[in-house]
Amino acid sequence: MLRVTNLTKDFGSQRAVDDLTFEVGPGRVTGFLGPNGAGKSTTMRMMLGLDRPTSGTATINGVPYRELDHPLRQVGALLDAHWVHPNRSARSHLRWLAASNRIPRSRVDEVLEIVGLASVARKRAGGFSLGMSQRLGLAGALLGDPHTLLFDEPVNGLDPEGIVWIRGFMRQLAAEGRTVLVSSHLLTEMSLTADHLVVIGRGRLIADCSVEEFTGRARQSVRVRGPELEKLHTALEQAGLTPAPGAPDAAGRPVMRVPDTTTDRVGDIAAAAGVTLHELAAESASLEEVFMSMTAHAVDYHGGDGFRPVESGPGGQGGQGAAEGSRR
Numbered sequence: 001m002l003r004v005t006n007l008t009k010d011f012g013s014q015r016a017v018d019d020l021t022f023e024v025g026p027g028r029v030t031g032f033l034g035p036n037g038a039g040k041s042t043t044m045r046m047m048l049g050l051d052r053p054t055s056g057t058a059t060i061n062g063v064p065y066r067e068l069d070h071p072l073r074q075v076g077a078l079l080d081a082h083w084v085h086p087n088r089s090a091r092s093h094l095r096w097l098a099a100s101n102r103i104p105r106s107r108v109d110e111v112l113e114i115v116g117l118a119s120v121a122r123k124r125a126g127g128f129s130l131g132m133s134q135r136l137g138l139a140g141a142l143l144g145d146p147h148t149l150l151f152d153e154p155v156n157g158l159d160p161e162g163i164v165w166i167r168g169f170m171r172q173l174a175a176e177g178r179t180v181l182v183s184s185h186l187l188t189e190m191s192l193t194a195d196h197l198v199v200i201g202r203g204r205l206i207a208d209c210s211v212e213e214f215t216g217r218a219r220q221s222v223r224v225r226g227p228e229l230e231k232l233h234t235a236l237e238q239a240g241l242t243p244a245p246g247a248p249d250a251a252g253r254p255v256m257r258v259p260d261t262t263t264d265r266v267g268d269i270a271a272a273a274g275v276t277l278h279e280l281a282a283e284s285a286s287l288e289e290v291f292m293s294m295t296a297h298a299v300d301y302h303g304g305d306g307f308r309p310v311e312s313g314p315g316g317q318g319g320q321g322a323a324e325g326s327r328r
């Protein structure tokens with residue numbers, strides 16, 4: 001069990017983590033989600049005793065990291081895959097880690113096997129690809145067979161195969177009853193990996209709930225296609241709704257989206273106005289759109305990685321690449 005209580009961290013005049021309180025329980029993957037600069041890494045560093053809190057506490061099974069007897073046997077962490085000595089082989093790097101934590105040498109080959117690096121155990125870690133470095137980092141985190149695991153943006157820069165492997169791996173660790181906390185700035189990624197979410201923005205807690213609950217906050221909107229969209233637009237506005245052009249469909253035909261309503265209501269209004277419809281469908285806002293609307297005020301800086309706020313209103317054409325393919 002990981003617990004942070006009123007955790008706060010200031011860097012000079014900047015508050016990076018602001019009065020955070022939450023728990024991370026065993027047996028499930030908890031996603032630690034927030035835009036870039038939200039304070040995820042700083043929070044994890046405080047959990048691992050690498051940064052000192054300005055106030056508040058972070059504990060692992062009730063004890064601050066610095067007071068743990070054999071930290072590697074209780075907590076494994078993957079913060080940065082590139083801290084390995086480049087001239088060491090994967091095996092000698094892990095043997096050195098094991099020796100410094102009184103972990104038997106035999107465990108090194110076990111973890112190399114678990115992460116799929118046994119065949120390259122003698123190769124220089126400096127020549128490893130990012131995916132292999134991540135696996136080596138995981139091997140190090142698993143060395144002490146810890147009950148608690150922290151992963152900071154583990155899928156960053158990985159190829160699709162590596163991403164699928166890491167997802168499955170984290171889920172397996174949780175299924176073994178371990179406490180698994182994994183950070184990401186991508187909601188879609190977390191919705192595929194995590195059972196539970198702790199969402200932060202500007203160092204503050206925004207949500208602490210199941211993935212279903214979080215994504216269930218998606219606003220329901222209605223998608224309409226037909227030959228008389230302008231006429232329908234007027235009728236919908238007269239009924240107090242706020243229709244907007246949506247992205248054209250695959251065949252390039254114009255589509256309208258009507259937020260915060262139901263297909264029944266739009267269908268009734270269309271019928272009353274004598275408007276022909278060719279398509280009428282309920283649609284949820286994409287996960288990224290929900291996330292954006294919840295964290296928009298909390299985004300530190302914009303641009304890149306899909307963190308531009310949704311600018312064009314209910315049409316939903318905010319243009320964030322990360323939202324592609326994430327509609328549910």
Ligand SMILES: Nc1ncnc2c1ncn2[C@@H]1O[C@H](COP(=O)(O)OP(=O)(O)OP(=O)(O)O)[C@@H](O)[C@H]1O
Pocket residue numbers: 011014015016034035036037038039040041042043185300
């Ligand atoms: N050592 C430091 N000195 C000064 N400011 C820092 C330091 N470390 C982090 N910060 C600032 O604290 C805030 C939170 O950063 P942090 O790295 O924890 O965020 P994050 O959510 O992990 O984002 P990212 O995914 O971009 O790393 C940022 O504004 C960052 O610039």
